[in-house]
Amino acid sequence: MKLHLLYFARLRERFGRAEETLEFDASTAADLIAYLQSRGGVWAEELDGSRAFRVAVNQDIVTLDAVLPDQAEVAIFPPVTGG
């Protein structure tokens, strides 16, 4: 399946990219996070659970057990700080 990933704020800067397209058979958001963590370095540091992050699938915030549809837009970002 194909996933379109977006990164925002601190994560965009640390990962050195705002977006990427992945061919990857993830069934849930947790599978995707585990895969990204396996890249090591900043990916492991930011996504191993020691720092809070949020995941949105097709622009709705979800929990890690959410199933990812094919062609999903998956955004990963720090807790929001607007207002």
Next chain:
Amino acid sequence: MKIQVQSESFDLGAEVDAMREGRTDIGAIASFVGLARDLNEGSGVAAMTLEHYPGMTEKALAALVDEANSRWTLLDVSVIHRVGRLLPGDPIVLVAVASSHRGEAFAACEFIMDFLKTRAPFWKKEETPQGERWVEARTSDDAAAERWR
């Protein structure tokens, strides 16, 4: 209902006038304006830059307003949030709520701000004498949103 994400400033008086125009059923308009401060976490802040998630931001704000409409009888709601680089004293966010009576307008205005703080995808980066830093989310903001459950 008006939901806008914009880099330009806004004028509270103009927004309230637009809400009132041609209507005689509104008994109360409660509004909130959030401003950029020159001090945060003990450091001077010379400027801040607001980043957002285009597309999701508008959707998340509309969902907050829908939720407020389902809880209270509201006559109109405006939410404006700025993005880009802002200086201390600049307005960041405006929420204005019109209703027949003040109770619903006050409550819905506070509700929308509390949920905007925890659900709308905006992030602030501050310029301080020690360099740039991303603002960390506050647990007190989660607590403020939690009390509406």
